[in-house]
Amino acid sequence: MGTAVALLVIGTALAVLAPRMLSHAHWQEQEPVVALWVWQCAVTAVLVCYAIALVLSGAALWPAMRAGLFQGAPNRVEASYNLGAGRPWQAVLAVTIGAAGMYLMGHLLREVAIARISRRMRYRALMSAAPVLPCETVGRERIVVLESEHPEAWALLVPRRPLQLVVSTGAMRTLTEAQLGAVLEHERNHARARHHWLLQSAGALASAFPRVSLFTGYAERVGRLVEMAADDVAARRFGRLATAEALVDLNEGRGAFGGPGPRVRPMPPVEWAPGAPVPAPVGQVAERVDRLLVGRPRLQPLQRLHLTTTGVFILVVPVLLAFAPGVAATLAR
Structure with missing residues (x-):
């Protein structure tokens, strides 16, 4: 032993x-x-x-x-x-570790179930607001434009369904072509890399064992890291300046840079599960913009x-x- x-x-x-x-x-x-x-x-x-x-x-x-x-x-x-x-201590050890494993599995299943329900509800709401037209050809992704004065862009990934890239009319009026391309590429990277899986697992670990510094540290970091990773993918294709400007234009009305917050609560980006770290909190947007503008070498x-x-x-x-x-x-x- x-x-x-x-x-x-x-x-x-x-x-x-x-x-x-x-x-x-x-x-x-x-x-x-x-x-x-x-x-x-x-x-x-x-x-x-x-x-x-x-x-x-x-x-x-x-x-x-x-x-x-x-x-x-x-x-x-x-x-x-x-x-x-x-020996008795071996039995105690096996029961303790086994119980902890079952406890963690329960939290993980809870995170996955809540995220799945949330995704399906939002997908049904999106299909109700912007149904697929009979003449519309849908491939691996579908870009949906919704009427809203607030500049917003987000993605919704549902199993066995095309990736839904949603852009508001406010964002269409505010963003340039390069900025809009950077935003969409950012959201595509979230979907391709399955960042929601990382956030769900990190949230399950942190909620199950909040006193374990490794799990809580991972949960705190993963939200910021996935946003930075998606920023880098967008910046490599559309440039750091366009990506940073898009972040500013999408978030300046949400209090991210010291201004007043939104009059209407915007729809949250992607399908992040409750209990998981919230991606791209407004407090981190300024840091991400500075990071893109400074452009530290890899x-x-x-x-x-x-x-x-x-x-x-x-x-x-x-x-x-x-x-x-x-x-x-x-x-x-």
């Missing part, structure tokens, strides 16, 4: 140390996609540590589970894990490769530790 204990120690240490290290990493604004990858690797590694510890604890308690886990393996491989007879390719490899290493360590006793026993003469 030394492997299970070691995995618990590593998982706990990573949950404590990773957010402290990542919170001081200023390169995240330069490479939001890489930062999302590293955060995901750290979170997944913690979950993998506890999942493997649960499996080993269960194998120590139940012979049938142990037989299935080591089926076909030499006896020395099973003996290398020193599972032995189940990291060097070797630096990006190093960070990506670091994320992979963090993710692989629990797996290597779990297999290490069995591999050592197999290679031993």
